[in-house]
Amino acid sequence: MSGLNSVNLVGRAGRDPEMRMFESGATLCTVTLAVNRQKRKGEEQAPDWFDLEIWGRTAEIAGEYVRKGSLIGISGSLGFSRWSDRTTQETRERAVVKVDQLELLGRSATSTSAE
Template identity: 75%
Template sequence: MSLNMVTLVGRAGRDPEIRYFESGTVKCSLTLAVNRLRRKGEEDKPDWFDLEIWGKTAEIAGEYVKKGSLIGVSGSLAFSRWTDKVTKEAKERPVIKVDRLELLGSRRDGGADSSPDEEDF
């Protein structure tokens, strides 16, 4: 049995970048900062994740998610691979392919314009 499932809750690190393709497909890219539980006295640095969202969910993210919005996502871990044009070196970076997006912020905290559990995509 194999399982590749990721669930994260954090704040958007920047406004989403939306791309529309000639085929009609929509892609949304953004970063997510997730705080990790730290021991007393340790510096509180977030872990950063690159998110990739497609289709209707990407359109919703583009409309409602802003930098600092509290969101929850679930999906799978994948790796984006490419060859550096200058050094010809093979490169890769982890990416979370989002299947589900939850807008967790409220109007009060400047996040998405919905109350918790009101929006679930």
Template identity: 60%
Template sequence: MSLNVVHLVGRAGRDPEVKYFESGKVLCELTLAVNRRTSKSDEPDWFNLKIWGKTAEIAANYVRKGGLIGIQGSLTIETWTDRNTGANRSKPVILVDRLDLLGSKRDEEGGLGSNYPMTDEF
């Protein structure tokens, strides 16, 4: 048996970058900053996220830098060859299956709570 499931809650590190392909597919990429429960430093862990399809469109419309989101997905390692040096490169990426819009930093500071819709569309 094998299992590759990642659950994270954190803040968007930047506004989403959206790409529309001729095939009709939509890709949304963004970073997620997650604080460790046991860490005494203020430095978060950073994750690269890729979101496809309808969920990508929702992320593009509702997620903004600093917004609190929850995700569920799977971990993959992307590999490529650096064009300049010819060296092999790699980075971990979370392929998001589910996105929960939990609110924004402004909502917390203003005491408004989180009134964003949630989606589990894949």
């Protein structure tokens, strides 16, 4: 039996996206996503934070339209980003959501519309 690695989230961008272009022509967009958990009675609502990694044309769209506070929905898989610490030379890693699909659901909560 094969495994299942699927992540679906709806939340608000925690910051403006960071874009990186590579010599190969690949485009990478990274952004954090705050997802509010359902709170129990009497508890304060605290978001769960996720690091998103978006590649290709979807990354270009995210870079153009997503801003801090934008409501977005994503589908993807959980992965790990690994690197070597420049100071200690130790291998570090962190969990990231590798986004396959992005839906723009709404503007930033702080944006205003011109009428």
